[in-house]
Amino acid sequence: MRITTRPLLLLSTLSAAPSLAFHPNTEQQPLAQYQNSRSDTLEPVPHYDDVPSYRDSLLSLHRALVNVPSISGTEGDAALLLEKVLTELNYTVSLQPLPSTSTTDQPRYNVLAWPGRNARRTLHNRTLITSHIDVVPPYLPYALDGTPIPPSHPLNFTTLPRNTLISGRGSVDAKASVAAQITAATALLHDNTISPDDIVLLYVVGEETSGDGMKHFSRSLSTNPPPSTSPSHPTTLAQAVPRPQFHAAIFGEPTTNLLACGHKGITTALLTATGRAGHSGYPSLGRSATALLIHALEALLAADLGSSERFGNTTVNVGVLEGGVAANVIAAEARARLALVGGYGPVECECEVEGFDTMVANYGTDVPNLEGDHVSYLYGPGSILVAHGDDEGLTIQDLEDAVEGYKKLIKHAVAS
Numbered sequence: 001m002r003i004t005t006r007p008l009l010l011l012s013t014l015s016a017a018p019s020l021a022f023h024p025n026t027e028q029q030p031l032a033q034y035q036n037s038r039s040d041t042l043e044p045v046p047h048y049d050d051v052p053s054y055r056d057s058l059l060s061l062h063r064a065l066v067n068v069p070s071i072s073g074t075e076g077d078a079a080l081l082l083e084k085v086l087t088e089l090n091y092t093v094s095l096q097p098l099p100s101t102s103t104t105d106q107p108r109y110n111v112l113a114w115p116g117r118n119a120r121r122t123l124h125n126r127t128l129i130t131s132h133i134d135v136v137p138p139y140l141p142y143a144l145d146g147t148p149i150p151p152s153h154p155l156n157f158t159t160l161p162r163n164t165l166i167s168g169r170g171s172v173d174a175k176a177s178v179a180a181q182i183t184a185a186t187a188l189l190h191d192n193t194i195s196p197d198d199i200v201l202l203y204v205v206g207e208e209t210s211g212d213g214m215k216h217f218s219r220s221l222s223t224n225p226p227p228s229t230s231p232s233h234p235t236t237l238a239q240a241v242p243r244p245q246f247h248a249a250i251f252g253e254p255t256t257n258l259l260a261c262g263h264k265g266i267t268t269a270l271l272t273a274t275g276r277a278g279h280s281g282y283p284s285l286g287r288s289a290t291a292l293l294i295h296a297l298e299a300l301l302a303a304d305l306g307s308s309e310r311f312g313n314t315t316v317n318v319g320v321l322e323g324g325v326a327a328n329v330i331a332a333e334a335r336a337r338l339a340l341v342g343g344y345g346p347v348e349c350e351c352e353v354e355g356f357d358t359m360v361a362n363y364g365t366d367v368p369n370l371e372g373d374h375v376s377y378l379y380g381p382g383s384i385l386v387a388h389g390d391d392e393g394l395t396i397q398d399l400e401d402a403v404e405g406y407k408k409l410i411k412h413a414v415a416s
Contacts, residue, residue: 051158052400054183059157059166061085062179062399065133066142066168067151072134073100075205079109079133082178082203086111089186091201092119098205098216110213111203115189115196123221124244126200127413129185129406130214131177131252131380132207132366136388140169143393160396167393172382177252178203180381180399184406193407198414207366214369221371246374248413250406251349253365253380254387257401259409260378261351263361264311265368269338271296273323277332286330290323293334300338311346311360349378353412356405375416379409 052058064085070078083093095109111133114121141148145165149155185201188194204213222243253260273293278286297318305314316338323334347367351358356379363384367376381402382394 051162052403054187054403055396055400056157058179058183058399058403059155059396061182062166062171062175063142063149063155065175065179066166066171069139070133070135070170071137071139072206072209073104073108074106075134076107076109079111079203079205082111082113082133083109086113086182086201089182090117091115092117092121094121096217096220098213108205108213110205110217111201113201115185115199119196122197122244123200123246125247127198127410128202128246128249128370128374129181129199129252129410130202130204130249130366130370131174131181132205132213133175133178133203134205134208134213135170135173135175136208138169140167140390140392142166142168142171157396162395162397162400164396165393166396166399167391169392172254172392172394173384173387174207174252174254174380176254176382176394176399176402177380180402181250181252181406184403185410187403188407188410193411194414199410204366211366211369214366218369218371243372246372248375248377248416249367249370249372250377250379250409250413251365251367253361253363253378254382254384255359255361255378255380256383257379257381257398257405258359259351259353259356260349260361261310261358262346262348263363263365263367263378264315265345265347266339266364271300271336271338273334275330275332275334278330280328280330283330286332288330289334290331293321293323293336297336308346310348312362315362347376349376351377353377353409355408375413377409377413379405 064081065078068078068081079095083095086093091113092115094112096112098108098110100106100108112121142151143149143166144155144160146167182201185194185199189196202217204217206212207214271293273289273296275287275289275292301316301318305316307313318336318338320337321335324331347365349367361378361384365378367378370376379402381398386392
């Protein structure tokens with residue numbers, strides 16, 4: 001790893017980067033393959049001309065997002081950070097409040113952003129660019145090639161090799177998508193490749209748990225929503241009667257920069273078994289609930305639960321097993337909590353876009369939580385196989401490739 005002491009492009013100056021400012025007139029790789037795709041030999045230090053003009057802005061934003069803890073239910077600070085960044089990038093920003101969770105009283109907000117100062121806060125016929133700002137526990141600090149980097153430590157990202165590994169909680173799922181989407185959209189606006197009226201950005205909370213952020217936003221489109229205020233910029237969310245219809249929606253999730261043709265559905269189940277307690281030395285006098293449950297789970301795991309050519313086989317995970325009270329007591333009760341991927345129905349996304357290889361995801365997303373008759377795309381940097389693990393991370397190259405991918409995808413969605 002190569003770290004220099006040149007001044008960091010801090011968040012306060014992030015929006016000043018000329019590469020980003022705009023002024024409108026008013027199935028994935030197995031984990032081993034993913035890890036081995038990085039060379040252990042550092043690339044030559046690139047010249048500034050060899051790296052994208054947006055690298056500092058992209059990686060500074062990504063670093064700032066990862067440094068803000070935002071475990072589901074505690075996303076308030078991440079939302080306020082995005083509000084500041086997007087406002088400085090010349091967006092009109094609105095925060096949509098959500099109820100606090102039962103475990104925390106912290107404020108929570110979805111973040112909506114329209115290109116331009118005092119932009120028309122309309123949604124109809126725009127392409128929605130969206131991802132989520134919440135992450136799974138526990139918090140893991142930002143690191144480069146395995147070395148934690150304090151938030152105040154200055155970095156010059158332009159001197160880092162492209163295979164430098166950036167890690168930390170949310171570095172993949174899904175703050176990488178958030179940073180790459182904002183960078184791509186802002187660059188297209190700056191170049192006048194798309195119009196400010198073509199897109200709107202949305203970053204939601206709660207995707208990792210119940211999807212309550214996207215569900216709340218989707219419900220608000222069919223009602224007269226209450227005023228949505230920001231502590232620093234009081235605003236009112238656009239009234240949405242009749243319900244606006246998005247032109248398209250681009251969802252950011254880790255797909256290793258492949259365009260997803262969709263993802264499997266998911267359902268959860270609680271399987272219970274009831275027996276009769278007794279002394280373990282005389283099993284014939286009782287009935288073991290744990291034994292019954294084990295046999296039932298064995299049959300379930302061996303069963304053909306259906307498949308399709310597009311989405312593959314239904315998969316089952318036995319996540320939790322509970323039962324009995326003591327080793328020498330025949331168990332009277334036992335329980336298993338299951339997740340069956342394939343349950344609420346598979347979700348199809350548009351994936352016939354020139355220049356993209358494709359995949360199918362085995363995980364759930366917010367795609368089905370946004371109601372409406374729009375075309376959906378699912379794409380983003382990083383591998384889901386590391387997304388919730390202690391080794392969550394991706395390379396600088398992954399992020400930069402995602403920016404270029406989002407540029408192509410946004411242009412395609414807007415023009416289609």
